[in-house]
Amino acid sequence: MNRRYLTEKIYKALMLGCLAIVIGSLFMVIGITFWHGGTVLLEKPDIVITPPGPRYLLGGEGGFLHATLGSIYMVLPATICAAIMAMGIALYLQSDYSSERIAESIRTVLDALWGTPSIVYGIFVFTILVYIHQRASLFAGIIALTLLELPIITRYTDEAIQMVPRQLKESTYSMGSTRWETAKVVARYALPGATAGVLIGLGRGIGDAASVIFTSGAGSTMPSGLFSTATALPVMIFQQANSCYPSVREQAYAAACVLILVVFTLNVTSRLVTRYLSRYVPRGR
Amino acid sequence: MQVSYSGKKDVVALSNITVNIPRQQLTAIIGPSGCGKTTLLKALNRLHDIRDGVQVTGSIRIGGEDIHQPQHPVPELRRRVGLIAQKPYPLPASIYNNVAYGPRIHRHPSRKELDTIVERYLREAHLWDEVKNRLDDPAADLSTGQQQRLCIARTLAVEPEVILCDEVTSALDPVSSQKVEKLLLSLKERYTIVLVTHVLRQAKRLADYIIFLYLGTLIEAGPAEQIFTQPRHKKTREYVQGSMAGI
Numbered sequence: 001m002n003r004r005y006l007t008e009k010i011y012k013a014l015m016l017g018c019l020a021i022v023i024g025s026l027f028m029v030i031g032i033t034f035w036h037g038g039t040v041l042l043e044k045p046d047i048v049i050t051p052p053g054p055r056y057l058l059g060g061e062g063g064f065l066h067a068t069l070g071s072i073y074m075v076l077p078a079t080i081c082a083a084i085m086a087m088g089i090a091l092y093l094q095s096d097y098s099s100e101r102i103a104e105s106i107r108t109v110l111d112a113l114w115g116t117p118s119i120v121y122g123i124f125v126f127t128i129l130v131y132i133h134q135r136a137s138l139f140a141g142i143i144a145l146t147l148l149e150l151p152i153i154t155r156y157t158d159e160a161i162q163m164v165p166r167q168l169k170e171s172t173y174s175m176g177s178t179r180w181e182t183a184k185v186v187a188r189y190a191l192p193g194a195t196a197g198v199l200i201g202l203g204r205g206i207g208d209a210a211s212v213i214f215t216s217g218a219g220s221t222m223p224s225g226l227f228s229t230a231t232a233l234p235v236m237i238f239q240q241a242n243s244c245y246p247s248v249r250e251q252a253y254a255a256a257c258v259l260i261l262v263v264f265t266l267n268v269t270s271r272l273v274t275r276y277l278s279r280y281v282p283r284g285r
Numbered sequence: 286m287q288v289s290y291s292g293k294k295d296v297v298a299l300s301n302i303t304v305n306i307p308r309q310q311l312t313a314i315i316g317p318s319g320c321g322k323t324t325l326l327k328a329l330n331r332l333h334d335i336r337d338g339v340q341v342t343g344s345i346r347i348g349g350e351d352i353h354q355p356q357h358p359v360p361e362l363r364r365r366v367g368l369i370a371q372k373p374y375p376l377p378a379s380i381y382n383n384v385a386y387g388p389r390i391h392r393h394p395s396r397k398e399l400d401t402i403v404e405r406y407l408r409e410a411h412l413w414d415e416v417k418n419r420l421d422d423p424a425a426d427l428s429t430g431q432q433q434r435l436c437i438a439r440t441l442a443v444e445p446e447v448i449l450c451d452e453v454t455s456a457l458d459p460v461s462s463q464k465v466e467k468l469l470l471s472l473k474e475r476y477t478i479v480l481v482t483h484v485l486r487q488a489k490r491l492a493d494y495i496i497f498l499y500l501g502t503l504i505e506a507g508p509a510e511q512i513f514t515q516p517r518h519k520k521t522r523e524y525v526q527g528s529m530a531g532i
Contacts, residue, residue: 096335168374170332171436175387175443176364189377280377282425 030260037253047251048258052220057240057248064255066222070230071206073138073223074216078145079202082153085146087194090157091183096169107158113151119210121147126214137227141216148211149201156197160190192277199270203263209234233259298324302343302503304496311473313492313509314481317524321501322481326449329479330366331359347447364391367445371452373432375424376439380416383424383435387443402442410438411468430461437468448472450480454487466491485525489513497521 040047050063089110093103125144129136164186172182187194209232212218217229218239233255240252299321306312314322324333331352333339344351352362364387376383384403388394394402403420407413412434416427424435433453440448450469454462469478469491482488488495488509495512497504497520505512505521516522 095337099337165374167370167372168376169335170368171370171374172376173332173335173360174330174363174368174370174449175390175440176360176362176367177390178360181390185376280379280423280425282375 033253033256033260036250037255037257040250040254041257047254051222056220057243058245064233064236064251066220067231067233067236067255068258070138070141070216070223071232073230074141074145074212074232075202075205078142078205079149079153079198081142081146082149082201083194083198086150086153086157086197087187089154090161090190090194091187093158094161094183094186096179096182107155110151110154110158114155117210118148118208119214122211122214125211129215135227136215136217136229138216138223138230139226141212141230141232144211144215145205145208148208149205152204153194153197153201156200157190157194160193160197161186163193164189189281192274192281195277196270196274199266199273203266206232206262206266207234207259208232209238297501299328299498299501302498304503304506306477306479306496307494308477309474310493311469311478311480311491312494312496313488314479314496314498315483315485315488315524316498316504318483320498322483322498323451325496325498326368326451326479326481329447329449330363330368332363332368334359364443365445366447366449367440367443368449368451369433369436369440369453372456373429373436375427375432375435378424379421380424380427380435381420384439384442387439391443406438406442407435409441409468409472410434411464412438428461430457430464433457433461433465434468437465441472445476447477447479450478452481452483455483485527497524499524 044063047063048068049065051065053062056062089106092098093106095103098106121144125140125147126136129140134140168189169182169186172185177185212232212235216231218231218235219229220231220236221229223230237252237255237259240248240255243249243252302325314325316322327333328341328345329347329352331341333341341353345353347362347366350357352366376386378386381403384406385399388399388402404413404417407416412431415431416422416435424432427435433456437453453469454465457465466487469480472478473491473493480488480491492509494507495509496506497512497518499520505516505518507517512521513525516525
């Protein structure tokens with residue numbers, strides 16, 4: 001056979017091999033989690049909404065509502081704060097407001113912050129807590145997650161804004177708009193991409209254990225206020241998967257299932273929302 | 286006035302332009318590609334301000350007032366001197382909101398007034414009949430020719446005095462181009478229009494006054510009839526008669 005065609009076949013086979021390894025691993029991870037946790041969820045679906053009972057960690061009764069609520073109470077406010085700040089920062093990075101050099105430096109800093117391990121954010125907020133003599137709380141957890149999600153959402157929003165055609169801004173200015181009025185038009189044009197960024201940031205935040213452990217605690221009590229301790233699903237999974245009580249372990253698997261389902265739903269929702277928001281953006285530009 | 290772009294090498298895009306553009310007539314700026322026509326146009330509504338590294342020196346006066354004086358807020362200048370670009374860029378909104386955008390930010394009219402305004406300017410742009418039943422549809426659904434007329438409607442809606450047109454028919458098919466040209470002819474009675482075009486026949490059809498630029502300098506300016514029948518400068522004659530080398 002001709003050598004060129006042989007080379008082509010070999011490389012195609014290698015690429016398919018890589019694809020098979022990645023997809024296979026993904027299926028195995030999800031499959032095992034669903035195998036262990038799915039059965040638990042199907043038997044006792046209300047453990048998601050049952051608070052932990054007494055002696056919970058020693059195999060007692062109850063569910064993991066404390067972790068579910070903790071996750072929701074922490075991730076939603078953090079994502080909302082991060083999204084608002086991210087839009088502000090990304091609009092400032094446009095050439096209308098800041099020079100190219102300053103904008104590039106800020107982008108470099110944001111990329112570095114994106115790559116920072118989440119435990120660093122956790123320790124940072126923890127150090128501040130110690131310094132001001134405060135205890136671990138839901139509020140501290142929200143701050144840590146906001147810091148974690150901020151660079152991610154900002155960079156996605158920034159990329160979406162950079163895709164806005166320069167001539168659209170020129171047309172808007174030519175109608176006599178101020179810089180802020182033009183910024184609002186730009187924000188609307190970039191909204192699909194920015195929303196995708198928000199949902200990705202949210203997915204990152206909901207799955208993070210390291211920043212939550214130090215800042216909001218890892219107990220098994222229900223969250224009772226902004227300044228009480230709270231735990232989140234990933235932390236709870238980490239603690240309980242190593243337990244010697246099988247009933248506790250199976251709750252960890254069930255929680256892992258819930259997490260995977262949430263992240264999957266977020267991704268699908270992200271695609272649908274993005275498509276809906278793009279109805280005003282001209283196709284083919 | 287003079288415009289230079291600074292970058293790796295400083296490029297002087299336009300130098301020593303001194304010209305008077307007549308009111309309420311259609312002035313066409315003609316010349317080969319890259320000779321600075323669009324640069325001149327954008328200087329007239331200070332659109333160069335939004336880019337780093339562009340310097341405009343000299344004075345530009347509209348109605349006797351220098352547009353670079355600090356007492357003129359730039360958005361107000363840009364309302365009075367509107368620019369329509371070569372390719373239409375509708376705002377990410379419905380057809381109605383595209384036309385309503387300008388009046389909303391400048392005058393804050395009521396909903397009923399806005400309905401009247403939108404209809405009036407869509408009619409002026411010869412677009413009303415085609416869109417009157419789908420005003421809430423996304424502007425992005427219109428054809429290119431319709432989008433360009435929509436852009437003209439939204440520029441008219443801010444009630445400018447001067448309309449700058451940058452090769453506004455070059456992205457359109459012949460039928461749409463004709464519609465836009467008819468529109469420009471009907472507008473020149475009420476507005477001062479400055480049109481950049483590289484199509485000589487279009488300039489012949491539409492212009493009352495001609496400005497001829499070549500490589501960033503003003504070669505000749507004068508009434509259209511004079512430029513086309515008895516150009517004074519050799520380069521003008523070559524360009525207008527189609528014999529300029531390299532076009």
